[in-house]
Amino acid sequence: MLIEAIVAGLAALFTPQALLFMVIGVIYGLIIGILPGLGGVVAMALLLPFTYGFEPAATLALLLGAHIATIWGDSVTSILFSVPGAAKGLALCFDGYPLTKQGQATRALSASATGALLGGVIGAIFLALSIPLIRPVILALGPSEYLMMALWGLTVIATFSEGSVMKGLASSALGVLAAFIGMDIVTATPRFTFGTVFLMDGISFPVAMIGLFAVAEMMKLAIKGVPIVDRSTIKESSTVWQGVKDGFSHWWLVVRSSLLGLWIGVLPGVGASVAGLAAYAQAVQTSKTPERFGKGAIEGVIAPDATMGANEGGGLMPTLAFGIPGGESMALLLVAFIGIGVVPGPEMLTKNLDLVFSMVWIIVIANVLVTMIGLGISPYLARLPTLHANLMVPIVLSVCFVGAFATRGHIEDVAVAAVFGLLGFLMDKYHFSRANFVIGMVLATMIERNLHISISLYGEFFIFTRPITFAMFVFVLITTALPFIRSYRRKRRAETMRAEGKAA
């Protein structure tokens, strides 16, 4: 039955309409993904009105194809400008941007595309094989476990940030608080709105990202007055095939990262942002030369992209099996399902298995298309950072502020983007991590919602009454304390060796 569903799922896609829609979706998604403020969610939302009245496979090909393409589009801006198009692209800034500055942008982009392709394919294969296993796992986890996962995501990024851990954690705390601006969904209390109607809706996350990264980076560029990469001193020394070879030569890293992305994607609401950072951390930890990371290690690009490629397939599972969207883009997909007459639920994994596999095949084929296009345009995209600051700054700032306005159609969002731009500039100047701030914003709602639900369901001491939650809580404490413990032991060892040296 599984094999029949796999074949039927693929056959449904081999219609001219479905294939054409997929190509259109991919090209459209790539363009939207590169623009700041617009991403997978916006791309799918704008396509929804055009999907009614077509066959289900074509509709899904258009929507999912666009969504998959925006993932690589996000990667492009992270690598070339250190401006993550979405929170999940944060990890790519750590090593992708240094590679660009070293004249290896083409290699980074092509490695990114190859990693995403391999991750997407591996994720799709393992997703297909693990469908029977996933359901009991998802059912075993409750709100308290999701709360612990969100806390873990928050603390691990803070302890993994460069520089002062105090500043890193403070940035995370500030990001969490920024997410609480607006109407509290649990108690319907307006928080930090100062009586304004505009702030009732809260701070738009894409607008905050535009300000924190794009506007702040353009301010830095305007101050420096030179291109990101000065071709008179640093030539583009890499090729597309270098990046492709890198992707295949690090195949074991790709497999590990893909499985990590798949399993994190299966958990509803945890998000690709945590997956990208977790993949980066495991790449550093398992590397024989970890000192290269942060300075242009190609593994630092491949791991997050492989994870993000697999993450989308994982996100389909709770969406299809329970009608619980794995993220915002999956929520839009649910709307599309209703439009084409498909009801998500346990029946998706039994009676409508061929449709599920159609989507798995779409993810695979869309990834192949994105990679082919990405490899073709990488050398041209790599030239973008060589544009002089006096050309790049007005163009990017203009697109950013118009993009900020376009996210919700509120003119106040332009001011918000400017405020966050100033904040991002100051945070960068004084080494308060913007990445931590963004992760705090992303995870804040998940933390608060699951905390309230956990207390309502299990009481105030739920951490101690639920074994899995308690184990995860201990794990969070250990991962938070580990850098401090290691640093303390290292200092003691150094002092001991110094004392022994003096005695000798």
Added chain:
Amino acid sequence: MISRRTQENLMAVAFLALFVAVIWEALDFGPRARMVPLPVATFGIVLIVIQLIWQNLRSTQDLQMGMFESLTKRGREAVKEEPEARPEAAARRPEWVREAAAYGMVATIVGLILLLGPIPAVFLFTGGFFVVTRHYSFVKGLVYTLCLTAAIYLLFVVALEIQLYHGILEPLVERFLR
């Protein structure tokens, strides 16, 4: 000229003030509404106070716990600032002047968008930027400005069908054109 240490302290104090302000506001919320913001802001205050004490009384290297050393057990390397390659013209201007210009640049484009709407603001800001920087000749700058404005209009207004904001001065502009 304010020293770097003083600047760092001021930034930390600003963060501290922000967290205190959050607690002040959160006290007006109900118990469930402040269940998460209050402890988070309190935690933020503790962190900033520790940071302030540490950066003024002890070596800030003690707080540098980069992910690489925490994972690899390697010795700590000094955090190095990137040497900035500055063109001669920019190097003549003090950094605070260049920073002020960057703030002014952001304020200008935001002000133009609020007054005139996105598309006219893009045209004026981009054209004005090229004129001020004199990076391109007038004709070349005008061509780039027109191309960028047209591209943004086609993408956002035509393709994505975004309803544009027309600016606070729209009634005046309409009256003038009539």
